[in-house]
Amino acid sequence: MIEDIKKEMNQRMGKSLEALVHAFGRIRTGRANPAILDGIVVPYYGADTPLNQVASISVEDARTLLIAPWDRKLVGEIEKAILKSDLGITPKTSDVIRLPLPPLSEENRRDLARHAKQEAEQARVAVRNIRRDAIGDVRELVKEKEISEDDARRAEEEIQRMTDKRISEIDHALTEKESDLLKI
Numbered sequence: 698m699i700e701d702i703k704k705e706m707n708q709r710m711g712k713s714l715e716a717l718v719h720a721f722g723r724i725r726t727g728r729a730n731p732a733i734l735d736g737i738v739v740p741y742y743g744a745d746t747p748l749n750q751v752a753s754i755s756v757e758d759a760r761t762l763l764i765a766p767w768d769r770k771l772v773g774e775i776e777k778a779i780l781k782s783d784l785g786i787t788p789k790t791s792d793v794i795r796l797p798l799p800p801l802s803e804e805n806r807r808d809l810a811r812h813a814k815q816e817a818e819q820a821r822v823a824v825r826n827i828r829r830d831a832i833g834d835v836r837e838l839v840k841e842k843e844i845s846e847d848d849a850r851r852a853e854e855e856i857q858r859m860t861d862k863r864i865s866e867i868d869h870a871l872t873e874k875e876s877d878l879l880k881i
Contacts, residue, residue, distance in 0.1 A: 698838055699852045706831040706856065710824050710863045717820040717867060721874045724809050724816075725784075729756045729798055734764075739771060739778045748775065757795065764794040801878075810878045817871040821864055828860040 722732035731754040738745040748754070752766040752775060766772055772790055779788050779796065789795040801809070832853055839849045 698843060699835065699848065702831050702834045703852070703855060703859065706827055707859060709827045710859070713820050713823040713827070714863060714866055714870070716823075717816060717870060720816045721813060721870065724813055724874070724878070725798065726801075726809075726877050728759055729762045729796075731756065731762060733784065734762070734779075737778050737782050739774050741768075741771065741774070748778065751775070752794075760798045760800070762796040762798070764788075764796065766794070806878050810875050813871060813874045813878065817867055820867050824860060824863045824867065828856055831856050 719732075719735075722730065723735055725733045731749075734748050734754055737748040739748055739751055740746075741751050748764070751768065751771055752764050755763050755765075757763040764775060766775055769792060772792065772794060775794055776788050776790050779786065779794070786796050786798060789797065835844070835849050835852045835856070838844045839846060844852075
């Protein structure tokens, strides 16, 4: 029973860390990264479709993304979707779309680092909530007399160690992202 609780908790915490890494991927750095286009949807035959499902996205050079739509009629729609997004990038359009990423100013870098800190704090809160749920489940087992107080105490200590480990992983990911953002 305790092992099931810890296993579920570990899986949920892993998903929180994956979500943080995905969120960090959407925060642009000075380099071109196709992940910054995640979340952009394009109207395609009446349905909103993610950009990566209607075009190939590649890195042309260190500061330019190349978007090659599979249907040439979509070039205008993709351009509109990029302009409507909050990326702040103006596409250059021909039969393909080029997204030149401007160099980040010091103020932009600080804002992006602040945003990364907010994402990391949300991940920490999620991990702590998962810990709270797991400890609540263990205490419920004690209340129902399915495990002893000593087993519950050991389980809570193990849950806390697992939580500390995940939070240190979040802090490490934040440190890497901040150094990546603030590096010129």
